[in-house]
Amino acid sequence: MNIFDKKIIVCLGPGGVGKTTTSVALALKAAQEGKKCLVMTIDPSRRLSSVLNIDKVSNLEVQVAVPSLVKGQLWGKIIEPETTFKNFVLKFSNDKEQAEKLFKNVLFKQLSSTLKDSQDFTSIEALMTVVENKKYDLIILDTPPIQNLTDFFDAPENMYSLFNSAFFKIIGQTSDSQSLIKKFIGKGAQGALGLLSKVTGKQFVEELIIFFKSIEGLSLQIKNHSHSVNDLLKSKSTGYVLVTEGERSKLIEATDIYDQLSSRGYALELSVLNRCFPTWFNEKDQEKIKPDSKAFPVFNKENTFYSEKEKIIDKFCQQLDENDKVIRIPILKEINSLNDISSLADYLKV
């Protein structure tokens, strides 16, 4: 099966390996193959978003102008965490009033405005929204840098469990917020919330109780939603691409992500190794540099360095399953235009 016949491609990898650029190059390649493709990213470099011309329109899907030879369409979207989270709540609240009440809660404000730090959750949630709209043949999700794959895959579950009914078993379903506050942080209260008030002060715990009261009732729908997220991530029509760099420490991290992916049973479609060797490395005109030339000492250092590096990369590739497709990308020039992305896309023959 061609990778571009998937419905969703998730790009994973260590930080600082060109994951976003690779995601966009994959999307461009898909568009060249005639697909209507959306690429989503949460924290793009300014340069990349200005190359795509999507820098001023957070959280909107924007069509990117591509050369007329490209048969399909390329769309881009910068995920904006705060809006994504608000939309998430709006989707599940029964009435607007309940949602508005929640938006005013100090804790909610804090949760949504600092969500840029829990990018895993917002990335997946943003993915769910565009999947439901069914506008695209293919959606490519560029993930935030991850240390641990579990953090990424468990992020939605962690967030949903906040909204889960188990909370209401603890704080009780019937009482109003004021009597709950008395019960849990009044004189002699011994429970966890009483302890929490020792850490954070009473005011915070009061806010917390009001917060839980205002999300009461959202839990069932969110539970169903949580199942569909899991189904989607495991689905056969979702493929994973591992992006890394030919540097030793990045390869070690990549091995770890690879192992976690396999143990979860997710299908790795492709590994992309960026910046493996300079473009001159495979050229045949190197004998032109004579040992007495001024350039020779530097050439020799570079050549030895990249030859050693190639062996390290070979070793990495050997540990992968022999059916896994690996693409080694040379060190390309910096991305300043769609043309530069296109030269990266040319290497992604899949």
Place this chain on the structure above:
Amino acid sequence: MGLIFVSGKGGVGKTSFASALAIQKAKTGQKVLLVEFGPKSQFKYIFDSSGVDSGYDKISLPPSLKTETWNYQEVLVEFIAHYLKLKVLVKKFFDSPLMKRLIKVAPSLRELVYLGKATSQYRNIGKQYDYDEIIIDSYSTGHFLALLNSPQGMMDAVQKGAMHDQCRDILKVMTDPDKVEYFVLCLPEQLPVVETLEFIETLKKEFSITVKLVFNKVKEPLVKVTSKNSFVTNYLANTKNQNVYIDKLKKVQPSVLEIPFIYENDPAQVVASVVNQLEPIQ
């Protein structure tokens, strides 16, 4: 005592630089603690204290240098224990299903407790360390700002009480130039330079923090070379603009340290070579 944070865009060599700086300072007789944020450890590929066999040589820790990999759960327990004092209460707190869930989603709590631990010496909290320098191999730029924003974030959510006061003190330490130094690493390439300029500007504007800038992986110039082949053309094209970028940052940043490209593939060898580069300037 001094506290040093090392940051910079992903992949610029933060861990190598932080490790080299720690070794260099330890060599001069200072007691140094080198810290990374867990759960994953990079230090285990550099230093031989871990017993992990990575298939290549590692560096023996000098006697006055210790490394630590901080683990979120453990640091969080320490943090909460400061308020609840009694072990039995701490256990009750963490056993509560409600707390378990809150902790998992509380935004920036991880960042906050790491900062709490890093600055605890200055706030006379917890076990007092016996180090001259604590060097923290920290997050890359975007995440680093989240780290610095975490105390204010918690202060906005918790508007009174012990936690609020503690966050205020953490922020005070972090923005005190007599206590904390910041090293920001950058590559002499166009995009990293643009992003670094933005990063140091944000640090200055929002936190009044000034940084020490380090250009890493600077390649030597190839002068008076007349022969033309793909190597020479490519190398000249790549190095041509290096000085332009370095000068650009020097305009806003008077002290800039340059570290050459190290032609080594082993992380430990890279660190050893960077140590030699640091010696003359310290």
